[in-house]
Every structure is written in C-alpha cells, then in structure tokens.
Amino acid sequence: MGRIIIAWLIALAAIASPAIAQTSAGQSAGQSAGWWNKDWPYRCAITVDTSPTGANLSGAIGRTVLLVRLHNGNFTFSDALENGADLRVVDTDGKTPLPFHIERYDATNGIASLWVSVPNVSGGEKRRIWVYFGNKNASAGSNVAGTYDPDTVAAWHFSEAAGKPTADLTANANNAQNAVPGIDENGVIARAAKFAGSGELIIPASPSLTSPAGAPLTLEGWVKSGQAAGEQALFTRGPLVIGLAGGVPFALVGDQRLQAAAAVKPGEWTHIGFVADGQSYRLYVNGVEAAAGSGALPALDGPITLGGGAGRPFSGELDEVRLSKTARPAAMILAQARAEGPSNKIVAVADQAERQSAGGGNFAYVLGKVEMIDAFIIGLCMVILVLALGVMATKYRYITRSARANRVFVKRFRSLHEQLVSMKRVEGIGPRELAVIEQAPLARLYETGIEELEVRRGATGARHTLSGEAVEAMRAAVDAEVVAENQKYDSWLVLLTIAISGGPFIGLLGTVMGVMNTFAGVAQAGDVNVNAIAPGIAAALMATIAGLACAIPSLFAYNYLNSRISALSDEMRVFVDRLITRLAEMQSEGRPTPSAALQAAE
Template sequence: MGRTFLAWLIALLAISTPAFAQPDAGWWNKDWPYRRMVTVDTSPTGGNLSGAIGRTVLLVRLHDGNFTFGDALENGADLRVVDSDGKTPLPFHIERYDAANSIATLWVSVPGLNGGERRQLWLYFGNKNAPAGSDIARTYDPDTIAAWHFSETGGKPAADLTANGNNAQNAVPAIDENGVIARAARFQGQGELVIPATPSLAMPAGAPLTLTAWVRADQLAGEQALFARGPLVVGLANGAPFALVGTQRIQAGAALKAGEWAHLGFVADGQNVRLYVNGVEAGAAPGALPALDGPIALGGAAGRPFVGELDEVRLAKTARPAAMLLASAQAEGPNNKLVAVAGTAERQSAGGGTFVYVLGKVEMIDAFIIGLCMVILVLAVAVIVTKVAYINRAVRANRVFLKRFRALHEHLVSMKHVEGVGPRELDMIGQAPLGRLYETGIEELEIRRETRGRRPLSGESVEAMRAAVDAVVVEENQKLDRWLVLLTIAISGGPFIGLLGTVLGVMNTFAGVALAGDVNVNAIAPGIAAALMATIAGLACAIPSLFGYNYLNSRISALSDEMRVFVDRLITRLAEMQTEGSPAPAAALQAAE
C-alpha cells in the first residue's frame, strides 16, 4: 500500500488535530527540494550533558535507514547543513560518502552548544546542480591545531584537516576500511606516524592542551604510546590508559578491552592535567605542562610500540570542557545517544507535521496492515451508506403503500387494480417491503378462490397463506441483513488486525535498534510511533463501523417489527374477506339440491 494512499485516507485526522503540528524553521533555499531534521539531544533523554559546551564538531552518520541516497548526488556534493534558525548554513565536511553501499559520515561544526537542550539542525539535499558544499578548514575552530581522519589511500602521508597543514611526513603502516567512524590507522608495533614541528604546534610551558583520539588495542601487554612529544606521553600500560608528564604519571584504574574501541582524552589547563576515558574523567593530577617542542609521534614511540588502531586524533591549544569530550565520545561512538537523523525526508512545501513524519516511518508490514484496515473501513462505509439509502427508500415506500392500504379498508385487491394508482406510484409501492408482502398475500388468496370459490378458509389454508407471506418476510430480512457481516468483521477484527501490525512494528523497531547498536529514544520513538499507526487504523476501522452497525440494526429491527405486525393484520383481513364474501349456508344447501 502506498504511503500517498494512506495519507489521503487519514488526512482528515492530520487536519483536525492541531497537536500534530510541529515548529517549522522555514525553508532555507528553494533550490533544495528535500531536508531531514538532525536532532542534537543533550538533555537527560539523550546525551545527558550539562553546562556550556561551546562550538563542537559532531559526527552525523547517514545510512539507508535515515537517508535516501537516491535523492542526492552520488558524491554528496549537494548536502548542506543549516542551523535551527533555518537561515544559517553550518560549516561541515564529508569524511565518507558511499552511495552504492548507502553509508556516509559528515562532520558538522555546531556553534553554541549547551547541555540540557534539544537542538534541531536541518540537512538539505536533492539539488542536482549544487556545487560541493564541504568546507573542511572552517569545520574546525581556530583553537584546533591539528585533526587527522586517516582517510588517505595509496600510501599517502596522513593529512591534517585544519588550515594549519600539520601533515605527517609518512603514511600509516596499514588502513582499516571500517574503523569506528570510517577508515582508521592500523599499527603493528613499528612504523609510527611522525608529525614535524611547525609554528602552529609550538607549545610553551604552562600552555593549555587537549588531545582526543579513538583507540582500539589489539594487544594489551606492556607499555604502548599513542601520542608522544618530548616529556609528554599518552598511551596504554597493560591496557590501562595513562599520561606521563615529565616524571608525573596519571593512570586510569581500569584497562580497556582488547579489540574494542574507546575514546581517550587528555586535557591540561595550566593548573591540572586530566585523563578521560569515553568522556568520563579517569584520572587527574595538579600541575602544568612543560614546554613541548619537536616532532610528534602517533601510534608508538621509542621503546613503546603500539599494536592496534587509531582514529580521529585531534589537538587543540585550549582546555576543552569535559562536556565537549563526552559529547564527542557519544556522537562518534557506536552507542550514539546524542545525534539522531529523522527517518523520513520533508519535501519543500510538504508541511512537515508530526503526522506526516510518523507516517513516513511506517514499515512495509505496518503499511500493509494499515492498508488492509483502510480497505475494510472503505467497505464498511460503503455498506453503511448503501444500507441507509436502501432503508430510507423502504421507509418512504412503506408510507406510500400504507396510505393506499388504509384507503382500501375491507376490500383488498392488488394495487395494480386500484383506481388512481399511476405507474410512478406503483413503482414506489413495488419498492416497499410491506407492498411485496401484501401482493404475496393477495396472490395466495386468489389462488384459493380459483380452486375453492368463495368458501371460508380452513385453518390449514390460513396457516398456508401465512407461511407463504412469512417466506417473503424472511427474504426481506435477508435483504436488510445482507453485507452487515462486513461491519461485524470491521468491529471485531479491525482492532486485532491493527494490534498485530503494532506488535510486528515494535518488534522490527527493537530488532533494528539491536542490529544498529543505536540505543536512544530518537532511534526507538519514531518506529514505535509508526507502529502505533496500525492500532490507530484498526480503531479508525472499528469505531465508525460500530456506530453504523448499531444505527442500522435499530432501523432494521423497526422494519422487521413492522413487517411482523403487518403480516398478522393482512392474513386476518384476508380471512375475513373470504368469509364475508361466501354464500349463506341455506343458499348453499339449496344450490346443492
């Protein structure tokens, strides 16, 4: 069942329910026909962050569950990200865009992010004539002095994405095509990356510094360096993250798990140094950094070889707040609770209300269930309308017939032989259930007169006439009851069919969440809301059918009662007519002699 068909069938609900409307930021540029909402949720229902976070680079993951790659350019050049005001484009760049496999990763610079809020961004796409919108250098703020994605191929040196150009002088030993984000650098105990010293990397004594990186240790034994520059070493000691500042050492209390990705952070603010694991502080010590100079080594150092993988290494010449490190860990990790992309696209001038959004999330099985309920509803409404029209015609025709019937008094004859009854009135009487009963009774009486003359009817004859008229009553009741079974099916079956669709939809939603590993309310709520559409469809099918059935049943019962009373009245009068029209007993005896 097509979603357009469903939208037309249920459109009245969307129009009549103001609660379905949601705030619309306005369309940024009419050259872009599609957009999707990107929600950054730092409230307790999402990332549960607090305090001011500031300008933050957040990862947005696209896949076939939240993005239609066929509506965008093959290289993603038409992508644009607009702030919640609907007017301000945000700097971003694409690390990976694979339309063939329906997967993409974008880095978006989000200004003024705060804890405890739900920030709505807009991802625009679909402009086939758009130039490339990525702006790598502007994605990072001026305090970011180096950032490495390790997305290079063909043995090229690892490139710094900031405007500082702090590129490595060599390539990574090996590449993992499917790191925690996209490509990752793989180290095998030798061949660390060397970043030459540059003016932008100069760090005087006491200067603030923030280092963040994703790490996956394939081997936990021994001491391994992830970052080394002069007296500063950040690494793993038997799997436990540590930072060595000159002779001062801070170390996390728990080791990382081999083969699992973890987000590490090191922050020096001039007074204290802190170590973070997955955005949570794991160790701290007072003191400031000494002057750092000379080249930087990533993925190992002399006497501290590293066996594992690194991804998304960044350096900043400022002390980043703890909330920013937690935001990065949540947005970039496999268990993303911070950033969610709407599962359906909004078309320009298509509205974008909550109802349309939920309808767009309906899965195929739920769409089939909703479509089935709507088909049953259409059939039920057709039965109700048809039956109401039939009963109204029967009631009007009965009135016309009864007027003529009362005028005949005791001299009952077929309506065809009544003076003054024209063809139009005769046709109306033919549509009256009472008229058909009457004509059947008259025909039965005529048959007996042809065979027995004017003699009074025996009890058996009267019962035979009654049986013939009762047979017509049964036929009339069957006409009145015909197709009402569709209403009972809609009343009793509609809610159960809708409930089945809801259960299947919820099951598919939780299964998809389990497969994607994206456990957050933004991933679960749209699927459950869409699954509940099946229950709504079932109730929408049953409720009108219930009202219609009760209304029809009351009117059909009234017609049936009227027919039963009329049969008794008709048979009695016909028997009286036959008795009054027979010869007297003495005259009959003389005639017999």
C-alpha cells in the same frame, strides 16, 4: 446517512494524509519560516541530545565538532548528489548555516560521515539541527578549515589514499611529511592509520604548533591496540609522551607519569584524551577521567610523532587525532567520545526525511515507521472498513427505497377500501407508480395475500366462507414472505458486526506485535533511549487507530440501520394482520373475488 459516510471518509483521509492532517497555518509556518532554502527539497533532522536520555552531560561545552553518521536507514542517497556536494547543515533557528565537511561519502554502499561544528552546546539539553539535500544544481558546500575553531591547531582524519602524506584538516596545514604505513578502510569513523611497530608519522614543527611553558593543551584520539605487551607511544613531542604500557593508557610529562587503572581491550577502539590547563594534567579514557596530576607543561617544540616513538614502537591503529592549544572542558571530551564511538548516544539522525512540499507532519513521520506486520494489519482493517462502507451505502439505499415505496403503496391500499385486487389491475396506476409500488415490501406481502385468496376461492367457491385453517394457511404464506423480506434487510449486516467487534482486536494485535518488535530491536541494538523506542511504539499504535476507524463508523451505521429495519419489520407485521383480516372479512361477506369482480365489470 450519506453525509455521515462522506464525513467519515474525509476523517480517514485526514488520518492517512499528513498534508490534510496539518492545519494550513501550521503547514505554511513550517515551510516558510522553518525551511532554510526552497532550492533544497529535502531535509533530515539531527538531534543533539546531552540530556539524561542521551549523553547525560552537564555544564557548558561550547563550540563542538560532532560526527554525524548517515546510512541507508536514515538517509536517501538517491535524492542527493553522488558526491554529497548538495549537503548543507543548518542550525536550530532554521536560518544559520553551520560549517561542516565530509570525511567519507559512499553513495553506492549508502554510508557517509560528516563533521559539523555545532555552536554553544550545553549539557542537559536537546537541540535539533538540519541536514538539507536534494539540490541537483548545488556546488560543494563543505568548509573543512571552518569546521574547527581557532584553538584547534591540528586535526588528522587519516582519510588519504595509500601512499599519500597525512593531511591536517585545519587552516594551519600541519601536514605529516610522510604517509601512514597502512590503511584500515573501516576504522572507528572511516579510514584509519595502521601501524606495525615501525613507520611512525612525523609532523614537522610550525609556528602554530609552538607551545611555550605553562601553555594549555588538549590531545584527543582513537586507538585500537594490536598487542598489549610493552610500552607503546601514540603521541610524542619532546618531554610529553602519551601511549599504552601493557595496554594501560598513560601520559608522561617529563618525569611525572599519569596512568589509568585498567588496560584497554586489544582489538577494540578506545578514546584517549589528555588535557593540561597550566596547573594540572588529566588523562581521559572513553571520556571519563582515568588519572590526574598537578603541574604545568614544559615548553614543547620540535616535530610531533604519531604512531610510535623512540624505544616505544606502536602496533595497532589510530583514528581522528586532534590537538588544541586550549584546555577543553571535561564535558566536551565526553561528548566527543560518545558522539564518535560505535555506540553513539548524543547525535541521532531521524529515520524519515522531510520533503518541503509535503511538510513534516507527525503522521508522515509515524507512517514512515510502520513495519510490515503493522502495515498488513492496517491494510486488513481498511479492507474491512471499505466492505463495511459498501454494506452501509447499499443497505441505506435499499431501506430508503423500501420506505418510500411503502408510503406510495399504503396510499393506494387505503384507496381500495374493501375492494382488494392486485395492484396491477387497479385503474389509474401508471407504469411509473406501479414500478415504485413493486419495490415496496408491503406490496409483495399484499400480492402474496391476494394470490392465496384467489387460490382458496377457486377451490371452495366464490361465496364459501374461509375456514380457520384456510385463514391460518394464508397467514403462513404471507408470514413466509415477511421472513424473506427480513432476510433481505439483514443480509451482509454481519460484516458490520465483524467490523465492530473484530476491528479493535485486530488493531490491538498489530499494536502488540509492533511494540514487541520495537522492544526486541532495542534490546538487540542495546540503545535504550526515547528516540529509539518512541517511533516504533507510535507506529504500532497506528494499527489500533485503524481498528477503531473501522469499528466506530460501523457501530454508528449498524445501530442506525438496525433501528430502521426494526421499524420496517414492525410495519410488515402490523400490515399482515390488517391484510389477512380484511381478506377474511371480504370473503365472509360474500364479496366477489378479485377475478369475478373484474369479469363483472367487463
């Protein structure tokens, strides 16, 4: 029984500890081949999901710059440097560092925005990249210019402080010659540029911005309209104007006009995209094609104007404007719109970081998702299990000791034959053997029977045959001792029955409540995907596991202990019959009482 309890404790420790739950081989593989650099103790998983469960994209997308948002819910800022200089991004193979840069990193408020260049993105796939952190001696790892491919000729975050000219993040340095009129500290991504009908940004012409006739071009950006009235320019360069007309997105190429069917909502961020491939034009709203036309772009030269234009003042905000000298695929436009918008459905950050020394086992991940109510249920089940294990150990020792003492007593009892006297007065019994016999339930029954016989011998005379009533009275006294012994065996066994019957139901209650909370949170967030649902349900199931872990060992132990208790009870009933019969026979044959026999011997 002791080995069984130890085995169950080892099994429970395996459930509670991810390091034990993993095989040593798997753990070694996960930390040697899978871990990029031992100097970085932490990493968190980033899932890029273009499958139907995520962004639901199709076709080849290629190298894409994706936004990764970190916050206190999915990143431990206290384990990283205050400025995020220790952050590194590694590709799916666990070996290849990816170019990235940080637009915003606020450790005090627990929020950060990273731009990561992810190679070879395709629709209908899930891939995992990693953000490593925690190396206190690391130097800054951002590669701002390397984040963008050579086809990106300009990218403006508008993340500069007030009064500073807007900078281009690419290696082309197509910086604005002036600063934005105003700043919104909380744009769609980080800081955003605010315009109030004047003070548009001017980006001077440069060789990298040269666009001959028929050249491809892609323009993307986020806009929040401050008012719907009038025609407002967002981007202007020569004959190309992209803007809003009465709140409706449009693109003007010379005399050709493309216009969407519906207006954007004032005060809400909207992704606007324009693609020219040399043969046709396409206008995108929130990643979805809204208008199309045929033709090739004329030559574009001169400065670029953002946030307004001649006769088209803009009132609102701009954020994350990018210009490319290639026709980006529609899947990329949709991917970036969905990755950068408020309702991100393509980039998911794991809520639980992995530590190099502890691995990243499933149990560690699931335990990290356990909510307060489930933690309480699991704790309650573990308390019941600890109490049940205590009862198991105590009862096992008591029953084993009683069975051993019964064997020693029965051996002495048989050696007395018909001369039954108290074991304390039997010659040849040493103190150690007597101490063992006193622990025997049969010995206590025996001593009760001897005491009852002596009482009746003293009342009726040494050679007076006991009446039937006297024999029954003796039997009743011994039976009372049998009941007392059985109560000792059964005491606290009710805890095992509570663990058996109540543990699974308590665990099930925790699971149901955990699943309910998970679905309630998903409903409130409006993010229905497997990454949002699965962790909560897996954590809720831990409560059921705890309930079963409480009930299963209790069930086995209860059946085992109950069978041994039944055997001892049967042994006591048989012994009572033998004892009363022998005492009655000894009295009827006129044998001296135990006291008389001792006096005669003296």
